Amino acid sequence: MPETTSRLALLDQDGRLTAAELPAAAAFTRPTSPLRSRVVYAASHVVPRAHADNTPGAAAEIDWDATLEVRRTIWSWGLGVADAMDTAQRGMGLDAAATRELIARSADAAREALADPAIAAVFPQDAEVSDLVVAGVSTDQRPEPDLSLDEIITAYREQLAATEATGAGAVLMASRHLARTAQSAEDYERVYREVLEAASAPVVLHWLGTAFDPRLEGYFGSGDTAAASDTLLRIIEQDPSRIRGVKMSLLDADAEIAVRERLPEGVLLLTGDDFHFARLILGDDDAESPTGVTGADRSFSHALLGAFAATAPAASAAIQALDAGERERARAILEDAERLARQVFAAPTYHYKAGIAFLSWLNGHQHAFQMVGGLHSARSLPHLSRIIELAAATGNLEDPPLAAERWHAMLRLNGIDPREALA
Secondary structure: OOOOOOEEEEEOOOOOEEEEEOOOOOOOOOOOOOOOOOOEEEEOOOOEOOOOOOOOOOOOOEOHHHHHHHHHHHHHOOOEEEEOOHHHOEOOOEOHHHHHHHHHHHHHHHHHHHOOHHHHOOOOOOOOHHHHEEEEEOOOOOOOOOOOHHHHHHHHHHHHHHHHHHOOEEEEOOOHHHHHHOOOHHHHHHHHHHHHOOOOOOEEEEEEOOOOOHHHOOHHHOOOHHHHHHHHHHHHHHOHHHEEEEEEEOOOHHHHHHHHOOOOOOOEEEEOOOOOHHHHHHOOOOOOOOOOOOOOOOOOOEEEEOHHHHOHHHHHHHHHHHHOOOHHHHHHHHHHHHHHHHHHOOOOHHHHHHHHHHHHHHOOOOOOOOOHHHHHHOOOHHHHHHHHHHHHHOOOOOOHHHHHHHHHHHHHHOOOOOHHHHO
16 A cells, blocks of 8 residues: 555554644745844754764764755744754764864855845844854863863863854853863853953853753852852853853753843843743743844843754744734744654753754755764654654644655664554
8 A cells, every 4th residue: 555645654652653644834934034033043963974984983974065054044044053062963973173164164154145145134234154153162172081270261262263263153162171170160250251351252151951961060160050040140240241142051941030130231041941942032921022132131032942953944933923023923833843842852851963863854954864973873763753743743844745754764664664554
């Protein structure tokens, strides 16, 4: 019996097959002018060459054409790209040399994109490369596990200078070296102060929680979130002009709101909370959508999210709705995207990147479901089945028949005949 792509075969934890209807693609349309009410970055992933040695411990071999096309697609929706961060498998397969090349190539691609009238139209007229792409800055070019505070400062400054030289904006990522070496909140304050003094433009600070990286336990000098928040805010308050924003990825909405309410004028809160971003981006129920971003409104968060790498059309549509004053439409789109994200980022959360790559493959943005370092094996078939089920139900399959065809082929490759459910 021939397979039908109007239905979707699904696999549960016990190996049972069921079928679900395959909805049509959502009617999301690209913007024709810049998004106004929120600053939004999608933390993008890398696509490896399918024929490369994509096994644990192997050096990264990137399919640059596919990887950069992913970024161009995100820009076409009016979103910025956050690159060379954990979504790109930095420290989890992406080595230091590949990271440097990724930042340089993405910045060059952003420069070319600004010369494309279709993409330039959805960014401000005075947009620069740093408006399209920000990139992670850390200390991971140093392979040794233990560094002194002075060595950490030097390593941060080396990466900061290299990133700024490309034109990309800088995101000061949490450093595993610093988490291992620092003995007090004062150590964090000293390192960040000296690194920030070397920045030529305002940067984004990144606080990554232990759900994403257990080696960052006690970052900013304390395992107590409130105490660590005080340290973060002291770092910012030393010179707010050097800080563009703070990305918080603690999966703790209340902690984020508490920091957001205390930020100095002009410093944005960019949510990295892939479990609660709908609430955080929408903000207070009585908050009006501004006509432009000022950094003065503390009633909502902006966004820098790995989840939006998988749901860029929906993210764009939600901000377009906010810009148009259609708050309930924005809420519905964001809450649907969040339902999908909660599955993609399910524990162990740091394996979420497999879901991002899986959806990229389903949506036709890469030829194979492959990841650097073999991490495409990090999630089970039933977990992936639930991802495609939710992506279909929430309008996050861009080409549903293609996604169904690829998923059903993957089931067959694993000895499971989808026709048993589709008959």
